[in-house]
Amino acid sequence: MADHHYHHKNHDQNGLKQTEVVVVMVPLPAQGHLNQLLQLSRLISSYDIPVHYVCTSTHIRQAKLRVHGWNPLDIPNIHFHELSTPAFISPPPNPDASIQFPSHLQPLFEALTQLRQPTAAIFRALSSTAKRVIIIHDSMMSSVVQDVTCIPNAESYMFHSVSAFATFFYLWEILGKPFPLDAKIVEDLPSLEGCFTPEFIELIDTQTNYLNFSSGYLFNTCKAIEGVFLDFLAREEITAKSVKQWAIGPFNPVEVSDETQRHKCLEWLDKQAPNSVIFVSFGTSTSLRDEQIKELALGLERSEQKFIWVLRDADKGDVFVGETRRAQLPKGFEERVEGKGMVVRDWAPQLQILGHKSTGGFMSHCGWNSCMESISMGVPIAAWPVHSDQPRNTMLITKLLKVGLVVKDWARRDELVSSSMVETAMKSLMVSKEGDDLRKRVVEMSGAVKRSVQEGGVSRMELDSFVAHITR
DSSP: OOOOSSOOOOOOOSSHHHHHEEEEEEOOSSHHHHHHHHHHHHHHHTTTOOEEEEEEHHHHHHHHHHOOSSOGGGOTTEEEEEEOOOOOOOOOOOTTOSSOSOGGGHHHHHHGGGGHHHHHHHHHHHHTTSSEEEEEEEGGGTTTTGGGGGOTTEEEEEEEOSOHHHHHHHHHHHTTOOSOOOHHHHHHOOOSTTTSOHHHHHHHHHHHTTGGGEEEEEESOOHHHHHHHHHHHHSTTTSOTTOEEEEOOOOSOSSOOOOSSOOHHHHHHHTSOTTOEEEEEOOSSOOOOHHHHHHHHHHHHHHTOEEEEEOOOOOOSSTTSSOOOOOOOOTTHHHHTTTTEEEEOSOOOHHHHHHSTTEEEEEEOOOHHHHHHHHHHTOOEEEOOOSTTHHHHHHIIIIISOSEEESSOGGGTTSOOOHHHHHHHHHHHHSSHHHHHHHHHHHHHHHHHHHHTSTTSHHHHHHHHHHHHHTO
16 A cells, blocks of 8 residues: 555554444445545554445445545455445436536435445444444435434544535524624625525435434544634534534545556646646536537637546446446547647546646636645646535635635526636636746645644644544
8 A cells, every 4th residue: 555644553463452443434425425435444544443434335336446546455444335225216417407416316315215224234233343333424424324323332423525614604504693704704605506406405404403413523624724614613603512523634645656557647747847737627526518518628729728628427326337428529629639638538536637746727616525635736726616515615715715716606607608718717827927826825735734634733633633532
């Protein structure tokens, strides 16, 4: 295994340690969620604590296949429990939907209730051999893990898969704005309108009924990035005093090691000048409309900047079955940009691309994994939010942290982003004084983040504190 930046603690291998405390991860089976808890599994297992990662077999296969920067099979302390996948329909995404949220995943999300019994059975089996069972579950899986309350030696910790900023404002609003905040921030806060489908909002509400059994909250962020909002979250008007919180991000490795099997785009990057390439990717839950793909293509071409564009549709509920749409590019586009740009239609090694010295910008939907990876690698963001927490992450990235610029304003979310808007954003990010300033700021922040996960750094101390707490 690549030597990651969390050192192993040595314990006497007298067999006792093994059964003292075990950790069980229960992720929501969607890529951005699967990945974060798999990355956290790597961190916790480095303390000689066995980690049990519980999910449906198809989603475990997906998570292992796509993880970057390390190989989960190299860590004997991570055990995968494959639950049989409940039957659900897995329709293709609809790029023309009025709300861009991946509503095609709703049948999968509704099938998750069937995981409650088999998950509880794993908790019970582990509780009979371990001194303590620690369950770390995605906030969207609260109802699935509710039986933890019946197991005397089990505790559960809720993982918030989004930024402290987005989490805080969501809670602050539903709790009736219990204390005043800087008027400017509140004024500019993007509305949640258009972020979720009504069906998914209902699902979120169902999950909030199960918040009361959590012993603490975990965040994939760090004080160096979101200290102010972590402090707001810790206020007793928002979080009960008995509930602890730990900010132990970034979960992703902050140094990338080169893998033996290198993706072809990395070899192309090797040939480019430092900071000269913009990486364009909208994550795993976004499908752009045909005419939007065309405008984006023309904008990339006209900007005359080097680019790597990951052009994929959103993941289906089951990524291994059925056809996927092959988006049409303008006629002759790939020939015209040859040598300047590269279109990647398969799974791309995002962390490696962001960590490559030739990558100088990231046009992104601002999903939280992508924001954390971009900041850890010191790459400024051209923000193009599409749904969920992305509009609020965009505000955090561009207005508060000032490590990015806005491509698409959320207030004009129903409009097409024209090729000239794309061209302007590309040039601003890659070849302007503004872009250079953003790059300087994000490189500084990346340094702070990298220091925070090293021995004595603030995220590392939070992780040590969490491990000390669960092994007390």
